[in-house]
Amino acid sequence: MSRLREAFERGEFVITGEVAPPHGTDVSKMMRSVELLGPVTHALNVTDNQGATLHLSSLAASKAILDAGYEPIFQQTCRDRNRLALQSDLLSAGTLGLENVLILTGDDPRGGDHPQAKGVFDLDSTQLIEVAAGLNRGKDMNGAALEGATNLHVGAAAFPEAEPWDIQFERARGKAEAGAVFFQTQAVMDIDLFSERVAELRSKLGVKVIAGILLLKSGRVIDFINEKLAGLMVPDEIADRIRGASDPMGVAIELATEQVRALRDVADGVHIMSLGSDSVVPQILRGAGLD
Amino acid sequence: MIITRPRDPARIVENLETVGARSVFIVGCQQCATVAHTGGEVEVGELARFLTERGYEVSGTEVSEVTCHLAHTRVELRRHAEELSTADAVIVLTCGAGVQTVADAAPETPVFPGLDSAFLGNVIRNGVFEERCQMCGQCVLDLTAGICPVTTCPKGLLNGPCGGMWDGKCEVMTDRECTHVRIHNRLKAQGRARSQGSSIPAKDYSVKLKPGSVNLRAQRERARRKSGGDR
Structure with a gap:
């Protein structure tokens, strides 16, 4: 059974990390991240052609992580596959022993490395969540019985700080009603606002919420987030703290540690996005008393 | 046109x-x-x-x-x-x-x-054209306040917004209001806010198989023969 699901059931505060499959076939660099992050997390998200750029499939990379003894969260976006391929990959996940799946819309191809590609979006994420829930009941999306059902632990994305909140909340409700049992959020920026909204998600939808923590390790990272990442904006007081520091990485670790500590009473877990600085993740968790 | x-x-x-x-x-x-x-x-x-x-x-x-x-x-x-x-x-x-x-x-x-x-473009004014309909063969405008998400959402999501929406703006075309925000706001203003559990189901692309063909003459002929046969 999924360790992540078990941890939720026990009421444990969960920790997830993130690794990116390679742009090629050699998984050794990814596995080095896995060896660093695996021992200190409950599960690792495995991105699916993130940013609409070509990578090894999340399915293959997730299996490699499972084989190494760690627990992946197989990410599946609606961008690159039609409903046949999406269902086929979810069935493959079942056969390969993958249980956690995070279902996402996916970034638009025109922002990626193959801007000539056709964005498929045959299904949207709400519809795909419903499909995954159906596969768990032994039915394909047309209601036809399967030879063997999946046992997927279905998650979705939420963006608690985005406005207009009423629309975001309705969207999250649609996903929860479709069958998502846990949510992973966009990076936390304003803890107070985030806390208020996560409380609403947890109480009204009965879902588990894992809060996203982004390691703001330099002024350059902040610029990148503000300019390139849709919907994310680093508040001035945080940006000034990092930019003004003689050791920005040290301050970023301090900030992430504070956030993790503050979120222990707010969310069901944290998802740490270290942007390649995997070695500092254990330090953050130790600092927050989570080792 | x-x-x-x-x-x-x-x-x-x-x-x-x-x-x-x-x-x-x-x-x-x-x-x-x-x-x-x-x-x-x-x-x-x-x-x-x-x-x-x-x-x-x-x-x-x-x-x-x-x-x-x-x-x-x-x-x-x-x-x-x-x-x-x-x-x-x-x-x-x-x-x-x-x-x-x-x-x-x-x-x-x-x-x-x-x-x-x-x-297929709407003429906004002389020389200004915008795509509002993709002729998808299965209209959802009844559910979306007369705003087509299939066409005007760059990702064509029926249930949106996606995670990139920020301050009501589209992630892909950042100068535009998010289609799903527009839909939501217009439905709300008309007192038609969508009820709980009413996600729009996946589209049926079999109604839009190419090449499309309509033959009213053949349809009328079939109807005429059928009614003649019933008599």
């Missing part, structure tokens, strides 16, 4: 070279291509000048009333039979439907497109 865009003139010249054409007949259309300012009298005249300046002979031109209408176009081209017979090629400044109609009406002569067909 069908929005078309001019094709690179170099490509048109290349096409003419493939058949060694020296004499060219040009066809435009009084409908969409005229409104789109790509294939009306003005643009047909411009292409004729362009080709003449490059040493081609323009044997004649015709801006058909509705170029995609096969019967009409046949009649109109018949009036230009002599000019057509001396032409080595025909260039058609219409959508792809018009090009194929001309190619069928003049099957002996090589016919080349002079435009690219872009989209």
Whole structure:
């Protein structure tokens, strides 16, 4: 059974990390991240052609992580596959022993490395969540019985700080009603606002919420987030703290540690996005008393 | 209407070279291509000048009333039979439907497109066109307050917004309001906020298999025979 699901059931505060499959076939660099992050997390998200750029499939990379003894969260976006391929990959996940799946819309191809590609979006994420829930009941999306059902632990994305909140909340409700049992959020920026909204998600939808923590390790990272990442904006007081520091990485670790500590009473877990600085993740968790 | 865009003139010249054409007949259309300012009298005249300046002979031109209408176009081209017979090629400044109609009406002569067909467009005002309908074959506008998410959401999501929406703005076209925010707000203003558990189901693309075909005559004939048989 999924360790992540078990941890939720026990009421444990969960920790997830993130690794990116390679742009090629050699998984050794990814596995080095896995060896660093695996021992200190409950599960690792495995991105699916993130940013609409070509990578090894999340399915293959997730299996490699499972084989190494760690627990992946197989990410599946609606961008690159039609409903046949999406269902086929979810069935493959079942056969390969993958249980956690995070279902996402996916970034638009025109922002990626193959801007000539056709964005498929045959299904949207709400519809795909419903499909995954159906596969768990032994039915394909047309209601036809399967030879063997999946046992997927279905998650979705939420963006608690985005406005207009009423629309975001309705969207999250649609996903929860479709069958998502846990949510992973966009990076936390304003803890107070985030806390208020996560409380609403947890109480009204009965879902588990894992809060996203982004390691703001330099002024350059902040610029990148503000300019390139849709919907994310680093508040001035945080940006000034990092930019003004003689050791920005040290301050970023301090900030992430504070956030993790503050979120222990707010969310069901944290998802740490270290942007390649995997070695500092254990330090953050130790600092927050989570080792 | 069908929005078309001019094709690179170099490509048109290349096409003419493939058949060694020296004499060219040009066809435009009084409908969409005229409104789109790509294939009306003005643009047909411009292409004729362009080709003449490059040493081609323009044997004649015709801006058909509705170029995609096969019967009409046949009649109109018949009036230009002599000019057509001396032409080595025909260039058609219409959508792809018009090009194929001309190619069928003049099957002996090589016919080349002079435009690219872009989209089914709303005319916002003269010279400003926007795509609002993709002719997906299964309209959801009843559920979405008359705003099409299939077309106007860059990802075509039926249930949105996606995670990139910020302050009501679209992630992909950041200067635009998110389609799903617009839908939500208009439904709300009309007191039609969507009820709980009412995500829009996945589309049925089998209703939009190509090539599309409607034959009202055959339908009427079938209906007539059926009612005759019932009597």
